[in-house]
Amino acid sequence: MGRGADVPDGRGRTGLDRVGRDLTGNPDVVVRDVEVTSDGWHVLRRTTYDRRRSDGTWTTESRETYDRGNGATVLLHDPDRGTVLLTRQFRFPAYVNGHPDGLLLEAAAGLLDADDPETAARRETEEELGVRIRGPLVQAFDAFMSPGSVTERLHCFVGRYSPADRVHDGGGVAAEGEDIEVVELPLAQALGMVDDGRIRDGKTIMLLQWLALRERAHRG
Incomplete structure (x- = not known):
């Protein structure tokens, strides 16, 4: 936990680590963890998830996403x-x-x-x-x-x-x-x-x- 999660960041935001945890649209993707790695004006997250590949096997992947809004x-x-x-x-x-x-x-x-x-x-x-x-x-x-x-x-x-x-x-x-x-x-x-x-x-x-x-x- 930390700034932008349970502690407000510089823009007063909390809960930035919860984005993506409730996704259910794709049954082949299960989000395991979301880490806020930068909480500047925009937000950088590292998300770890399990994904079922096209051959049926499961793999664990980690991706960084830059969230600047739409x-x-x-x-x-x-x-x-x-x-x-x-x-x-x-x-x-x-x-x-x-x-x-x-x-x-x-x-x-x-x-x-x-x-x-x-x-x-x-x-x-x-x-x-x-x-x-x-x-x-x-x-x-x-x-x-x-x-x-x-x-x-x-x-x-x-x-x-x-x-x-x-x-x-x-x-x-x-x-x-x-x-x-x-x-x-x-x-x-x-x-x-x-x-x-x-x-x-x-x-x-x-x-x-x-x-x-x-x-x-x-x-x-």
Whole structure:
């Protein structure tokens, strides 16, 4: 036991070691132990479980999972002008792993916190892009972005915008240290930037390709 288990961690949380112990959806997996190995802003756990393999034999496995909560992302598209609205921001994990400057072009995104996915998508769009979405959002898909180690489930939306929907300059929440540039591009140019590697963020690539396929289907 320890911080985040029976003793509150830095964010006042307890019971972090109980996540996963009550899973019953897969009879071939029995959780034996959950250990909190890091209780920073997000949570790292080591879970030990028994798993029945496809040949019927049982094996004991241990896996680390990084729990940062679930998120929502939204690609804004102006069909009248053929443009999309993206963010550019510094991502140290990308920078330390070979990206030239760590500045990634991305669809607006954020953690759900206490909100439902659509509410979170609208919140992040207004905070990061300065756009208040007045119409409906289409949920394109949701996806586990790195299921080998990260628990996050990302809810992916596409929405329409126009210049009249801008309510401020965007840029993110300064109090949270966000320093975000708003970038408007023709959809065709954004797709070309996927091809040549200038757009390398996974969720953004998926949403751009989803939108391109939908546009092609409507034209056909």
